[in-house]
Amino acid sequence: MCHHPQMRRAKGVMPMALWSSLAAQVAAIAPRTECWFSFCGEPLLEPELLVNMLRHGKSLGLESLNVNTNGLLLTEPVAVSLLESGADLIVIGIDGFSKATYEAARLGSDRDVVYANVERLLALRRERADGPEIQVQFIAMADNAHEMQPFCDYWLQRGATLKVRNQLSWGGKFQTPLAVPAADRIPCPWALTMMHVFWDGRVPRCPGDTEGEEGVGNAWEVPVSELWARLGGYRELHLQHRFDELPPRCLACTDWMTGAAQRIRPAGERHA
Ligand code: SF4
Known part of the structure; x- marks a missing residue:
């Protein structure tokens, strides 16, 4: 996994x-x-x-x-x-x-x-x-x-x-049992909410792109707000359901299906 x-x-x-x-x-x-x-x-x-x-x-x-x-x-x-x-x-x-x-x-x-x-x-x-x-x-x-x-x-x-x-497929690298019909596709929660910065400052386009094969810049050189803005066009494609215009990685990936994690807090938990 x-x-x-x-x-x-x-x-x-x-x-x-x-x-x-x-x-x-x-x-x-x-x-x-x-x-x-x-x-x-x-x-x-x-x-x-x-x-x-x-x-x-x-x-x-x-x-x-x-x-x-x-x-x-x-x-x-x-x-x-x-x-x-x-x-x-x-x-x-x-x-x-x-x-x-x-x-x-x-x-x-x-x-x-x-x-x-x-x-x-x-x-x-x-x-x-x-x-x-x-x-x-x-x-x-x-x-x-x-x-x-x-x-x-x-x-x-x-x-x-x-x-x-x-389980995540990490941008399509692993098979997962999730199978949501393409017609029911939703905007990818990872793409909408996340931006990774690797240890060396590189920022991948997709949060599941563990190798950084599609980069949008480096945080040593580019302000973090600009890096987030560079991802905005992809977020728009997701939000407008224009999925067929996304990069090939998104077309093969099932991670948009994983949904949010469920959290269950013990009784009396002060962080609830
Ligand atoms: S759908 Fe696209 S942005 Fe979302 S995790 Fe998969 S490859 Fe990354």
């Missing part, structure tokens, strides 16, 4: 200078914009940099700083730093309840370590008056669908919010 093992573009770490520039621009124009520290990379590989970036973003007035992690490196010191960083939301991708199902989907990980890490994060947050919302994500697939109910019951009892979603 993850394109990372096949990804050909160079891997790297976004420098603080690029994040500082992006954060200042976004804070000046639209501070409620959701800023996500995720995209074909694991943010907890660089925990100190991540926490510094979160703190800096918060100091500039950004109101929605979101971390998406696999949870494997969420040790106690990292969990404490994250809770104190100003992050508004921490999402942990888990996708399985039993050890066998989890580890078949998340190769190289350890179900028991991740479950213990997330439970400790939840316990540490409970000790505080305030803190980020903590969501556990379950991407429904053929091999794990039978574990969705026990997964939901387990994490709701422990105070996590559930985030349940359909």
